[in-house]
Amino acid sequence: MTVIESIITMQKEAEALRSAGRRIGFVPTMGYLHEGHLDLIRLARKHADVVVMSIFVNPTQFAAGEDLERYPRNFERDRTLAAEAGCDIIFAPSAGEMYPADDSSWISVEELGSALEGAFRPTHFRGVTTVVGKLFNIVRPHYAVFGQKDAQQAAIIRRMTRDLHFGIDILVAPIRREIDGLAMSSRNTYLSDQERKEALALSRSLRTAETLFAQGERRSHALYRAVEEELTRSETVQVDYIGIVDPDSFLPIEGDVGPRTLIAVAARVGSTRLIDNTILGDEATPS
Amino acid sequence: MTVIESIITMQKEAEALRSAGRRIGFVPTMGYLHEGHLDLIRLARKHADVVVMSIFVNPTQFAAGEDLERYPRNFERDRTLAAEAGCDIIFAPSAGEMYPADDSSWISVEELGSALEGAFRPTHFRGVTTVVGKLFNIVRPHYAVFGQKDAQQAAIIRRMTRDLHFGIDILVAPIRREIDGLAMSSRNTYLSDQERKEALALSRSLRTAETLFAQGERRSHALYRAVEEELTRSETVQVDYIGIVDPDSFLPIEGDVGPRTLIAVAARVGSTRLIDNTILGDEATPS
Numbered sequence: 001m002t003v004i005e006s007i008i009t010m011q012k013e014a015e016a017l018r019s020a021g022r023r024i025g026f027v028p029t030m031g032y033l034h035e036g037h038l039d040l041i042r043l044a045r046k047h048a049d050v051v052v053m054s055i056f057v058n059p060t061q062f063a064a065g066e067d068l069e070r071y072p073r074n075f076e077r078d079r080t081l082a083a084e085a086g087c088d089i090i091f092a093p094s095a096g097e098m099y100p101a102d103d104s105s106w107i108s109v110e111e112l113g114s115a116l117e118g119a120f121r122p123t124h125f126r127g128v129t130t131v132v133g134k135l136f137n138i139v140r141p142h143y144a145v146f147g148q149k150d151a152q153q154a155a156i157i158r159r160m161t162r163d164l165h166f167g168i169d170i171l172v173a174p175i176r177r178e179i180d181g182l183a184m185s186s187r188n189t190y191l192s193d194q195e196r197k198e199a200l201a202l203s204r205s206l207r208t209a210e211t212l213f214a215q216g217e218r219r220s221h222a223l224y225r226a227v228e229e230e231l232t233r234s235e236t237v238q239v240d241y242i243g244i245v246d247p248d249s250f251l252p253i254e255g256d257v258g259p260r261t262l263i264a265v266a267a268r269v270g271s272t273r274l275i276d277n278t279i280l281g282d283e284a285t286p287s
Numbered sequence: 288m289t290v291i292e293s294i295i296t297m298q299k300e301a302e303a304l305r306s307a308g309r310r311i312g313f314v315p316t317m318g319y320l321h322e323g324h325l326d327l328i329r330l331a332r333k334h335a336d337v338v339v340m341s342i343f344v345n346p347t348q349f350a351a352g353e354d355l356e357r358y359p360r361n362f363e364r365d366r367t368l369a370a371e372a373g374c375d376i377i378f379a380p381s382a383g384e385m386y387p388a389d390d391s392s393w394i395s396v397e398e399l400g401s402a403l404e405g406a407f408r409p410t411h412f413r414g415v416t417t418v419v420g421k422l423f424n425i426v427r428p429h430y431a432v433f434g435q436k437d438a439q440q441a442a443i444i445r446r447m448t449r450d451l452h453f454g455i456d457i458l459v460a461p462i463r464r465e466i467d468g469l470a471m472s473s474r475n476t477y478l479s480d481q482e483r484k485e486a487l488a489l490s491r492s493l494r495t496a497e498t499l500f501a502q503g504e505r506r507s508h509a510l511y512r513a514v515e516e517e518l519t520r521s522e523t524v525q526v527d528y529i530g531i532v533d534p535d536s537f538l539p540i541e542g543d544v545g546p547r548t549l550i551a552v553a554a555r556v557g558s559t560r561l562i563d564n565t566i567l568g569d570e571a572t573p574s
Binding site (some may be wrong): 021274 | 302342385386387389390392394416417446450
């Protein structure tokens with residue numbers, strides 16, 4: 001496995017690979033890999049000849065007061081795990097090269113970006129779409145793989161890729177969970193033992209909605225209340241939002257939910273902010 | 288010469304050309320070609336093996352009430368002129384394919400975009416950077432050529448290309464003028480005979496500044512006043528702005544001007560809005 005830090009070197013490598021007819025699969029990450037990330041590498045491998053993973057803790061998707069400084073990092077561990085999972089190239093640029101001193105260009109997706117996560121983190125998605133656009137221009141992949149755990153991010157990237165004609169197929173891998181149901185996240189490392197237990201409220205609330213849906217419940221407000229009840233059972237868990245939305249447009253669903261509905265939740269457990277989601281009625285992408 | 292209308296076809300052609308080691312030069316235009324555009328093709332030819340010109344009257348760079356509907360169009364004439372100047376491929380997509388129905392992705396450059404043209408046309412540059420970003424992703428050029436007449440546009444595109452790591456060299460061709468000095472523009476066709484004469488105030492005002500500069504005048508306000516006096520000599524000419532700015536940052540220059548200073552003017556002659564500019568002290572890019 002190769003590690004590339006320079007943008008120009010990565011661009012030349014990508015050009016050479018494309019010219020040789022090799023299909024590039026790309027997995028953008030912020031590092032501190034867990035099995036969820038490794039699933040993304042494995043999915044990329046299935047489609048592509050060469051898998052590139054970027055590791056870049058992107059400053060523009062953190063707001064002031066968020067966890068940019070304490071975001072966990074362990075490059076040597078990431079390198080070993082990525083190689084074992086089938087990654088061919090790690091692209092790990094510096095922030096200074098990704099964002100020149102007087103950088104002032106942004107990519108934004110107006111729809112999709114203001115609801116749910118966007119309402120709580122108003123500058124977050126602009127940072128995500130901008131860095132992913134930069135990375136797409138550097139890595140020039142045929143496929144790019146994102147995780148369903150960040151469902152809204154995946155929908156926004158899909159829209160951006162289509163609108164701006166990047167010519168890249170976006171693949172989304174299912175949520176990977178711990179045995180007890182907690183969605184894997186690099187941020188889980190922040191949780192104390194007690195918080196780790198309380199954090200199960202997120203996945204449990206989604207399982208409750210799935211059970212009700214399987215039993216025939218279709219009323220959006222009834223599903224909402226069931227999720228809310230489960231989430232607010234503990235005082236340690238502070239709910240940011242519960243969204244019952246269309247999984248492509250992220251528009252809220254009122255009245256009865258349809259055959260494919262996304263329930264997304266965000267909550268703070270102590271000082272750690274966690275998100276999770278499930279798609280009701282979609283057996284093709286189990287969460 | 289080939290005409291391509293489909294985005295996918297253009298992307299496949301670009302990929303095949305790049306894989307074959309051919310260098311692509313790209314000239315984005317809104318059509319209704321004049322010698323200024325043909326200079327762009329000729330400059331692209333000098334650097335590239337294959338020259339692609341796009342013809343697309345981009346709706347998002349026109350505000351409501353501007354001249355989108357009456358913007359002049361003549362595809363057959365454009366096709367002949369482009370071929371004669373050395374163009375290999377005309378890419379002429381439909382607005383519906385460039386902008387899907389629920390398109391909501393934008394590329395913007397925050398700095399550079401609010402002064403001068405940006406102040407008078409607040410949504411203009413966002414439309415330009417977005418469509419140029421789309422076109423870059425479709426045509427995948429090694430070089431892209433823009434005209435110095437749209438000096439602020441060229442500076443913004445250069446910044447966008449660098450910030451977002453498009454990996455494209457931006458070339459800027461000097462302003463092409465009619466024999467009497469009027470900067471060539473597709474919009475000159477709007478001018479009546481009388482307005483055509485009055486329109487010379489723009490280039491004349493810039494010549495006045497050049498003469499003063501050559502004589503040693505360095506005071507920004509003195510240059511400004513000389514340009515203003517020339518522009519306001521006729522009541523038919525309504526000045527939008529006179530900018531004396533740094534040609535890269537577009538920040539205004541107060542006090543004394545330096546060795547490389549851009550003077551940019553915009554004015555309405557009757558109902559036609561015209562722009563022109565010159566770089567003082569830059570012999571390498573005579574206007």
